[in-house]
Amino acid sequence: MTEWTGPIEFALTMLRSATPLVFAAMGVLLAERSGVLHIGVEGAMLLGAFAAILAAVMLDPWTGVAVGAMVGLLAGVVLAVITVRLPSDQVVMGIAFNIAAVGVTSFAFRMTASLTQRMVPPLVSPGLADIPVVGALLAIPPLAWPAFGLAGAIWYVLHRTGPGLLLRSVGESSHAAAAAGINVLAVRFATLVLAGMLSGLGGAALTVGWVRSYSDNITLGRGFIALAAVYFGRWNPAWTVVGCLLFGAGEALAFGAQGAGANPHYYLMIPYLLTLLVVAITGRARAPQEVGRPYVRA
């Protein structure tokens, strides 16, 4: 494998770290555009991350990614039933869901320790990396392509197509949308299921796509970092991706400094403090009007 050093290695670490964030952030963005606060993103990511590793060990890495997405989708269904269908308080239920997800995954991790404590093979076989041009392209994390492609597609759908307009209208004024004949609950339900799937995919991109192993609570707040990236991007997919890259750069910086031999724990604070800083600078952004408000049919 080609040895990269300096800025190229930094950029690659940034991309690896940003990829799971982009998936999760796109989920958050869609949910918030439809008016649902997707606090459960952290838990859905964690469930996806665990399921992906389990499936990757038992079958193969790409199946792992698919299973991670499917488990995320199921988490999305649960969240949608609770916060859209019932409805219930989106923040409270999101918090409770996240704590439950930590519990369920830690227990499942111990139950399957003989399988899930292994390293999984990388998504692209190492042999291909020796081919000159292809190898250089393959150094870019394979899931980065679909992640960034997805962000572009979501921008197009949201801002240039009918269904995108419909989704945004539900997030801006649910009752006006309902009066115009849109089934608000159905739109929000479907969006949250999709958001759950993207969160699970983000978890899979973290474990199978990057770390290639699992440990307790491995997402370490990345769901909330994705949430912050969406705020930073002001609910615009393009700027949200920029936000994800910024956090990726923070993490790459932390790892780089860690390699230099200093006490790593100071540097591992960087992504979190960066998030605080960004949230503080972003400030009072204009959210979709109805984010956080449950819809009850009049």
Add this chain to the structure above:
Amino acid sequence: MGSDRGQGYPMGEELREPAALVRPLRAGPFAVGPLGVSAAIAGLCLILSLCVVALLSLAVGASPAAVLGALASGALGSQQALTSTLREMTPIALTGMAFLLPFRAGFFNIGAQGQLELGALAAIATATTLEASPALVMTAAVLLAAVAGAAALLLSFSLKIARGASEVTTTIMLNFAVLEFTLAMVTGPMKDPAAFFGTTLTAPHAFRLPAVPAHTGLHLGIWLGLLLCLAVDWIARRTVFGFHLRAVGGNEAAARAAGIPVRRVMAVAVLLAGGLAGVAGAIQALGVVYRVAEGWSKPWGFVGILAALLGGSPVGVLPAALLLAVLESGARHMQAMTGVPSALVYVLQALPVLLFLTLRSLPAVRRLTAPPTAGSLPPAPPRLGRDSPTPDRS
């Protein structure tokens, strides 16, 4: 400032404002209210969690009865077991209060775990450096811990006030930042030079919280925690501040119109909450472990959130915390006796609470527990377009 929940918006038959959706969540099975319904739901949740135990035990190949028996005897079976349960209960109850108090005013403090870690660090730093009479050192340690915890939460609160930053994000981020900071301290500046792993110096015997009564293992911190919880309950129910807190949480705009100093009320709640979580850290550090080391803490702050959501009111947090502490302290015994991983208790703590909250939100249940006047209000006028102020979530 503040969140947008509480502003009126058009709703259906019996629900006209978000507060009506939040209200059932704020009343746990131990809260005062339509007791029959709450008790029935709590009973149902208990049965459901027993089913979860049974299923998970069978999946592992252990007998559900043996698992439950081991849990119970590990937590309640001997005087030593009981003591350790009470030692677990204290930080859960205190961090539960740290979540509940600002929650009543619509502020989500998910950062109790970090505030607790900071408090423990501050207490140990005091106890290992200050040389004075034991009473003075212990008081200083607990007070400094409260200041450390309050300062952490105050940062999130200031960011919310000044910049509109969502506290849900900032408190979580501070949890992780503080965790790394603690690790940096115990492996760096505060490290015991003689230790082979990251840990602080051990607090001198004289500065450890004494057992009251002597030789029981019930250290002073347990009593302090209990006292603080009862004090919070009294404040929430019997003081003007407690009334203002509920008013702000119920409808912020109405509270402001009624002349309640909304910001000051929230600031006081935030300071109290951070302080309580910090004190919880000091109690664990000086009463139980006597030093802060790598991986020293359990997720008390998060279990505390569960206790607050289950308890629903300050007085309800205590029994909820006891229940969750029983699971926590029986876990190791259960693992030793049955081979079921102790992580099972995290499932047992979280899933029933999630189920409980979900059941409370069922429309049929909500109708039963809603205040009688809710259905008789005239419908609010529909909100059109952008005429209302922007909801200020960052």
